[in-house]
Amino acid sequence: MPLATTGELVSRAADARSAVASFNIITLEHIEAVIAGAESVNAPVVLQVSENAVRFRYGRLLPLARAAVTAAEGAAVPVALHLDHVQSDALLRQAPDAGFGSVMYDAARLPYAENLAATRAAVDWAHARGLWIEAELGDIGGKDGRPPLDAHAPGARTDPDQARAFVADSGVDALAVAVGTTHAMTTRTASVDHALLKRLSAGLDVPLVLHGSSGLPDTELAAAVAGGIAKVNVGTALNIAMTGAIRQYLAAHPEAVDSRRYLTVGREAMARAVADIVRALGPAEPSTAHRPPVRRGPLTS
Template identity: 85%
Template sequence: MPLVTTGELVTRAVEARSAVAAFNIITLEHVEAVIAGAESVRSPVVLQVSENAVKFRYGRLLPLARAAVAAAERAAVPVALHLDHVQSDSLLRQAPDAGFSSVMYDAARLPYAENRAATRAAADWAHAQGLWIEAELGQVGGKDGRPPLDAHAPGARTDPDQARAFVADTAVDALAVAVGSSHAMTTRTATLDHALLKRLSGTLDVPLVLHGSSGVPDEELTAAVAGGIAKVNVGTALNIAMTGAIRDFLAAHPEAVDSREYLSVGREAMVRTVAEILRTLGAPPTA
């Protein structure tokens, strides 16, 4: 079916009091696995390409984006394409022509005033192109010289009043918040601050996004969705599944040289992981 927009999927999730899952893709196997997993449970899904993934692909966005678009257009469920953690304005401006309906603009490394100004400029440009834009606000740097912490840094927490002002000043469509998850966790041991999430949900009038969800246990994810999270980002969990399956296959078949043999095993492991996460989230139906 034709590509849908991330904004449409997130809006539908908010209305259904559920969350749409957004999976970071690196290879064609990731693309195929995410779509196959979503199809197996009849759930919409977002394919995310991060700036780091673009760097891995020799700095070229289009090869992976074109593959994702082609696969999405043949999917049996709604699929959206999202450009994730963009810091480069040059990369941001490639999004519309590459098939992306949304971007996450990441200026959290900057001092608050600069973050706000850069994000507002990105939002104004994105909206003029018809793009839905997500930003993040972790923990503003302190007067004692402490640097700002982004929304997925260990220990970061988003202040509801600062978040309300940030959303108003930047006009973003969604906000990733810091409530206890961290990127690149390989164990599911994160404990979320649900009291803070409740305050953020009650304070903000835009959908909330959870980054670093691979390290969050099922029951914590379920509670986060009930508490107002409408978009859940997942990346490391797919890589754990793929790498583990390939490692086991090669250990059992040291003579293997055909990459299709072990890549197919890795892809199927990711399919199962995608389906499990979507079942946990209770993602909105396809129609």
């Protein structure tokens, strides 16, 4: 199947008031597991490569990107390729030639004015090349080992008025919002500020993205999608599934040395986790609930 684009998958999900799952990949086993899990529930999916994953791969983007593109083109469901949490402009500029149709440009660490200026410049460059651009406003926390902010700390939540101005002035195609989740959670104990999410969904005309979704139980995932989230990012949940399965296998087979044996069980565990998360997001059915029309970004990426 031809490589899909994140823009088209997210726009369709937003129009249907559903969400597309977007999974961070690190190894070939991650890629294969995400596609296998998506195929098992007949759902589109996004493969995400983060800047941290590129750093792990000796700073080289193309080996993992080429593998992802090849696997996506052989998938039985639509698969898109997304470059996630990009802070490096040099990495951003590699995206089009590496097969990526979208980028999450992350300047959220900067003060608001600097975030806006950097994001606006990234958007202008990316849109000229057909890339769909996601940005982040508010502090989701947990990235690179940072602890989550207290719920009442400045910047710990996305302000709806500031978000409207940011979207209008930056020209982004989607916005990741801070509504209570945290990156890299290993327990599913987080909860969403649903009142805030409702205000953000009602006030913005671009799709909303939820980062740190591994920390949410199924009921919260479904409620977040019902509340307006159109793209759900998951990373840690796959690593938990893979690592747990491999630990269990090696404990039962201390003589094992063939990596294919334990990587197989790790890959299968990740595929099951993918299917479970996609199912938790709920059916892709239109809702009669009011929502502003979604502004579409470039779909040719």
